[in-house]
Amino acid sequence: MRPLPFFVMPGIALAHLREELDIVEGEQRARLMLYRYGQRCGRALVESFGLNCADLSEVKSVIEPVWMEAGLSRLRVESLEESEMVVNLEESVEAKEGNSCDFSRGYLSGIVSQLTGKRYEIDEVECVSSGYMACVMQVYEVVDVLRPARVREEDTQRKYNLESGYSYLIKEEIPDQAFDIFVDAVKHGVPALCVTREYPEKVKDRFELKGVPFLWLSMDQEKSYSRDPSNLALLYSDVKTFISENRNCVVLVSGIEYLISQNGFPKVLKLLQHVNDKIAVTDSTLLTTVSPLTLAEQDLKMLEKEMRSF
16 A cells, blocks of 8 residues: 655644634643644654664664654753663754644654654653753653553354444343443453443453553543543544554444433534444444433434434
């Protein structure tokens, strides 16, 4: 398959994008969205080159020429340890506008993560926009909450055989059948992600899902797997990442009613439509559980139109 064409966003376009995001989403959300967008761009660049590295020492040998493709700044590696690296960004196009380098941070995170096959996050510890001589980035490895662990596959026939590439709406007051389908897939080696309103540790214990990644819909942001239910853009980004990196996977979304209460039905419907598109092109499966009594009749019919009823 031919790689997709890649282009570098002009610095002024990046500044305009930040301004509009600030107005629509607020400063903190705008910064997070630029960071996440930068991650995707960094991953895409490395993927187009077909590069990979065993560790950070190999990353150091290739990252400077790779980085120059973006035109965001000049990069210099200052120090390197086993799982941490410090780099300087000089003449940053973001910092020149008086902003922190959120897109550049994400871009660097995406590049290093794609090169190594591990998850690296970036903190900007110094920035020109705050009066420092250069923008200093700390690169460090973190646990990838979206990476499925190897689960011992059962040598038995699957209980459920849903057609791949489709989304299924499971109407039930308590999501017992949805989890039964989900657990059946997990036990037969299918990569799986669970998005739930219920505390993940309890769900893992109840269904013996120790190796399965979870995203917890909660305002409590202390857990690495917590996701603010009102931030649908971040939630979609995580689900999209998992589906893209684990083709033929299964995703269970249990907590639609809670998402609707926080965002309204139209936004949640649009989220599911976007996820449905990714499900279709990767031959994956989406399981969405909902209590019919909690939705207006027209809203339920809209969900039924978008997904197969089970």
